[in-house]
Amino acid sequence: MTKIKEFWIKNKSEILKNGLAVFITLAIVLGVFLYWSQYKVVWFCDEIYSYFTANSAYSVGPRIEYGKWYDSQFVIDDMTPECGKFFKRTIHNAYTNVHPPIYYLTLHVMSLIMRPSISKWVGLSVNLICLIGICILLYALLFMITRKKVISSMITIAVCILPSMITNQMLIRMYCMMTAWAMLYILLAYILIQDINKKAKYALHILIACVTTCGFLTQYYFSTLAVGFTAAYAIYCITKRKWKDIILFGTSMASAVVAATIIWPRWITQVFSGYRGDAIIEKAFQLTQIFNNILAGIVRLSRLMFYDYYIIGIILVVVSLAFLIYKKDKDLPFMSMLLSASVFAGIIITHVTPDYIIDDRYFYMASAVGYVAIVLILVKAAGYIRIKNKNYMSYAVLAILLMFNVYTAQYNEMSIGYIDRSGDFDRKREILKEYSEYPWIYYGYEDWSLMQNYYDLALGSRFIAYNEWVDFDKTKCPADGEDFVILINTDFYTEDWEQEIILDKLRETECCEHEFEYMFNKGAIFYFVRHK
Numbered sequence: 001m002t003k004i005k006e007f008w009i010k011n012k013s014e015i016l017k018n019g020l021a022v023f024i025t026l027a028i029v030l031g032v033f034l035y036w037s038q039y040k041v042v043w044f045c046d047e048i049y050s051y052f053t054a055n056s057a058y059s060v061g062p063r064i065e066y067g068k069w070y071d072s073q074f075v076i077d078d079m080t081p082e083c084g085k086f087f088k089r090t091i092h093n094a095y096t097n098v099h100p101p102i103y104y105l106t107l108h109v110m111s112l113i114m115r116p117s118i119s120k121w122v123g124l125s126v127n128l129i130c131l132i133g134i135c136i137l138l139y140a141l142l143f144m145i146t147r148k149k150v151i152s153s154m155i156t157i158a159v160c161i162l163p164s165m166i167t168n169q170m171l172i173r174m175y176c177m178m179t180a181w182a183m184l185y186i187l188l189a190y191i192l193i194q195d196i197n198k199k200a201k202y203a204l205h206i207l208i209a210c211v212t213t214c215g216f217l218t219q220y221y222f223s224t225l226a227v228g229f230t231a232a233y234a235i236y237c238i239t240k241r242k243w244k245d246i247i248l249f250g251t252s253m254a255s256a257v258v259a260a261t262i263i264w265p266r267w268i269t270q271v272f273s274g275y276r277g278d279a280i281i282e283k284a285f286q287l288t289q290i291f292n293n294i295l296a297g298i299v300r301l302s303r304l305m306f307y308d309y310y311i312i313g314i315i316l317v318v319v320s321l322a323f324l325i326y327k328k329d330k331d332l333p334f335m336s337m338l339l340s341a342s343v344f345a346g347i348i349i350t351h352v353t354p355d356y357i358i359d360d361r362y363f364y365m366a367s368a369v370g371y372v373a374i375v376l377i378l379v380k381a382a383g384y385i386r387i388k389n390k391n392y393m394s395y396a397v398l399a400i401l402l403m404f405n406v407y408t409a410q411y412n413e414m415s416i417g418y419i420d421r422s423g424d425f426d427r428k429r430e431i432l433k434e435y436s437e438y439p440w441i442y443y444g445y446e447d448w449s450l451m452q453n454y455y456d457l458a459l460g461s462r463f464i465a466y467n468e469w470v471d472f473d474k475t476k477c478p479a480d481g482e483d484f485v486i487l488i489n490t491d492f493y494t495e496d497w498e499q500e501i502i503l504d505k506l507r508e509t510e511c512c513e514h515e516f517e518y519m520f521n522k523g524a525i526f527y528f529v530r531h532k
Helices: 011-036 045-055 070-079 088-096 102-114 120-146 150-158 163-170 175-193 201-216 224-241 243-263 265-270 274-286 287-327 332-352 360-383 393-409 424-432 445-457 496-507
Strands: 069-071 440-442 462-466 484-489 514-521 524-532
Touching: 011 120, 011 150, 011 163, 045 088, 045 102, 045 120, 069 070, 070 163, 070 274, 070 424, 070 445, 088 102, 102 120, 102 175, 120 175, 120 360, 150 360, 150 393, 163 175, 163 287, 163 360, 163 393, 163 440, 175 201, 175 360, 201 224, 201 243, 224 243, 224 332, 224 360, 243 265, 243 484, 243 524, 265 332, 274 332, 287 332, 287 360, 332 360, 360 393, 424 445, 424 514, 440 445, 445 484, 484 496, 496 514, 496 524
Parallel strands: 440 462, 440 484
Antiparallel strands: 069 462, 484 524, 514 524
């Protein structure tokens, strides 16, 4: 069998050419990352929880008491680490949370490096490191398959600038890291399946077991990809009568479960019990919904790849697959395993995730792996169509996909999440800085709605929070006679009649009268309140 060095180190010129291709690929991908990161805003409550879990000495929620005054340093202390504590509080917070610890430990390290900043770049820096890893790993895999540097580079760029992948990069959660582990997983799987390095075969099985463990301890949904790929590989091995390979790969995956249990036994109760685990188990046994969930999972994955044109995308993939089967393409088995694992993951995640929390972010890893398979399938199929004995069609397909991704990202405003193209959030923060010396009052009905504004509360000098359980005292001025700013967030889309209820409560204050100057509505409704 071909050795790994035959892919990479035939001569010094080959090393330099591949290095240059990787450098250009990284430059383009990181340029796109930096372009969209300028629009990144921190408002999603789970992103605030990321900072809490990684750094807070007070578990995963805010330690704010309603009806009590705090200064802005209080918020910063909640979201930044304390020197000398290192990982102890992070592990404790992850233990009391519903997620595993690896992502939070990494975010904690970046927080220590950038302390005392609570900038978006603390979280984005983790994603940036993961994105670099994704690029390098993906290029390596694609070059092994295609042996073409330009095509490998173009496919890598196409995957990394897919709008759903950009969203993955902009989200300060563990999903970009999970995607990086997935790329390393499929690279190692390819090396094992192709038997590229027999001498290192057992070491590679140990390595893929370690990667599976790390992926699982980054986000539990990594297991759906590993199980899906293992099942597809097992079917392939059965058809080829490779019984030893099934046993070795299965042992690697079982070892990953054992390792994860030894390192983090808490995963058992986090997955199978508690409010989240109970909801997952309940939904998993709704067997009458299996067909609907299969269809929903496939549609969601397809939309994350092709958006409004997902039906056309599905048709193209099916036709290309049939064509490759007819041509008996040598890489079809591996591409089919990737696609099967992606679809399996999408279906299982759809089937077990409670409807009230299901979101596209759970599917970013599966869609990225599936997109790698799909682009390879389309490029491989196009490669059989020769024009003057040249492979122009493969490049044409990739050029179309690249243009489609760029166009969708730029002109479909809903294609990339966790950003603000309008600049309204940045303008809001600039305005809030002008009012930072005034006291701020927050009013919201749910704790998570406070989290949507928690990042902004660090801009003020002092603030107090209320909700329907701890309300304004009508016998005294809530700001002790000072003019103040009020933030109203009864839900994400605060209705006019709801905000009027809150303002009426202020109007009913017995010791003073107020007049209200509307400021803006972004993340919450803001008023500047003057005393008459």
